[in-house]
Amino acid sequence: MAALVADSEAVASFPMLDRDPVPRWSFGAVTLLGDAAHAMAPMGSNATTQAVLDARSLAHALANHDDPVAALAAYDRDRRPRMNRLQLLNRAKGPEVVIDLVHERAPDGFGRVEDVVPADRLAQVARAYARAAGFDLASVNAPSPYGSPNRPHRPRTAVRER
Numbered sequence: 518m519a520a521l522v523a524d525s526e527a528v529a530s531f532p533m534l535d536r537d538p539v540p541r542w543s544f545g546a547v548t549l550l551g552d553a554a555h556a557m558a559p560m561g562s563n564a565t566t567q568a569v570l571d572a573r574s575l576a577h578a579l580a581n582h583d584d585p586v587a588a589l590a591a592y593d594r595d596r597r598p599r600m601n602r603l604q605l606l607n608r609a610k611g612p613e614v615v616i617d618l619v620h621e622r623a624p625d626g627f628g629r630v631e632d633v634v635p636a637d638r639l640a641q642v643a644r645a646y647a648r649a650a651g652f653d654l655a656s657v658n659a660p661s662p663y664g665s666p667n668r669p670h671r672p673r674t675a676v677r678e679r
Contacts, residue, residue: 535604535607535608536555538601538604539555541593542554542593542597543586543592546589548593551568552564552568554596554597554600555603555604557608558610560613567650570651574596575592577592579592599649603649606646615630618634
């Protein structure tokens with residue numbers, strides 16, 4: 518183990534690194550999913566959420582294509598563009614951009630966040646990020662995009678904003 522570390526070009530002491538978006542995830546009968554496909558800065562609690570959404574898309578593609586290679590290509594087309602955008606949004610701090618706004622406006626501290634950044638601006642940042650990540654109210658209340666001709670869509674109870 519010591520030789521492995523010594524021979525390494527660089528060692529990250531905190532390996533939560535993001536990567537540039539990649540031009541494709543699927544290569545014939547092999548594909549990437551989750552952090553392997555879209556390692557991103559840890560913003561917005563997205564690692565597990567996006568891996569689950571990847572898996573859902575992949576399962577749908579495999580269920581609806583006889584050819585596994587075509588299924589993986591369909592999964593790639595479905596998820597990669599959105600994840601590429603989300604990777605870049607997270608690199609720009611995603612919803613945590615509010616921390617920078619507060620620091621800029623109150624470098625010596627503050628009482629309540631709303632005293633520094635108006636509540637409507639906070640809500641705007643949260644809504645924009647939720648839309649990009651696919652967990653805004655419209656997305657979670659929409660019928661599943663992954664319906665199957667063999668299993669009709671069942672309506673579910675709508676999620677409401679608190």
